Amino acid sequence: SQQGEEDPQALSIQEGENATMNCSYKTSINNLQWYRQNSGRGLVHLILIRSNEREKHSGRLRVTLDTSKKSSSLLITASRAADTASYFCALDTGRRALTFGSGTRLQVQP
Amino acid sequence: KAGVTQTPRYLIKTRGQQVTLSCSPISGHRSVSWYQQTPGQGLQFLFEYFSETQRNKGNFPGRFSGRQFSNSRSEMNVSTLELGDSALYLCASRPIGTGFNIQYFGAGTRLSVL
Numbered sequence: 001s002q003q004g005e006e007d008p009q010a011l012s013i014q015e016g017e018n019a020t021m022n023c024s025y026k027t028s029i030n031n032l033q034w035y036r037q038n039s040g041r042g043l044v045h046l047i048l049i050r051s052n053e054r055e056k057h058s059g060r061l062r063v064t065l066d067t068s069k070k071s072s073s074l075l076i077t078a079s080r081a082a083d084t085a086s087y088f089c090a091l092d093t094g095r096r097a098l099t100f101g102s103g104t105r106l107q108v109q110p
Numbered sequence: 111k112a113g114v115t116q117t118p119r120y121l122i123k124t125r126g127q128q129v130t131l132s133c134s135p136i137s138g139h140r141s142v143s144w145y146q147q148t149p150g151q152g153l154q155f156l157f158e159y160f161s162e163t164q165r166n167k168g169n170f171p172g173r174f175s176g177r178q179f180s181n182s183r184s185e186m187n188v189s190t191l192e193l194g195d196s197a198l199y200l201c202a203s204r205p206i207g208t209g210f211n212i213q214y215f216g217a218g219t220r221l222s223v224l
């Protein structure tokens with residue numbers, strides 16, 4: 001399957017802690033994106049990393065990409081209760097449709 | 111700029127009925143995609159429209175169809191509804207020619223089939 005597989009499926013942490021979620025995939029990609037979804041709402045684009053990049057930062061977000069292992073990780077530093085959401089990786093393989101991972105549900109306890 | 115607008119937000123239908131969902135993309139965005147999200151299958155791509163033409167299609171039966179109008183607004187239709195069609199239907203738009211396929215999502219239409 002081209003779809004990304006994410007782990008863990010669910011993650012519960014305390015406010016102030018860091019949250020790490022991982023995405024593994026099986027196909028070649030042009031870029032990999034991360035999206036956030038608050039409960040029952042639409043997805044919001046967070047960050048994009050190109051296939052020739054290894055690491056990217058945006059505010060409290062840090063994304064890494066290892067194309068040899070076909071894996072990516074999203075690190076959220078100093079988590080806040082407002083970060084509670086589901087996080088999805090999305091693969092851009094060059095076809096017009098993104099393929100989304102299974103998602104990680106993050107719960108940040110205040 | 112206003113975001114992607116989907117109407118209605120919630121819908122309850124019975125098996126066998128048909129339903130039409132509407133999506134207004136961000137102004138200037140000419141591509142509109144539709145996704146189905148369920149707890150079991152996750153986010154699955156339905157189809158993408160650009161310039162009133164279907165450009166890409168996911169693996170869904172012919173009961174699922176869509177169209178796009180000249181102002182880029184899009185509608186999705188599901189005929190002969192089944193219980194398994196209960197899902198959150200998400201519309202996403204993107205500009206063409208920016209180099210990256212970044213999707214801007216609406217809040218979704220929650221469809222319940224009874």
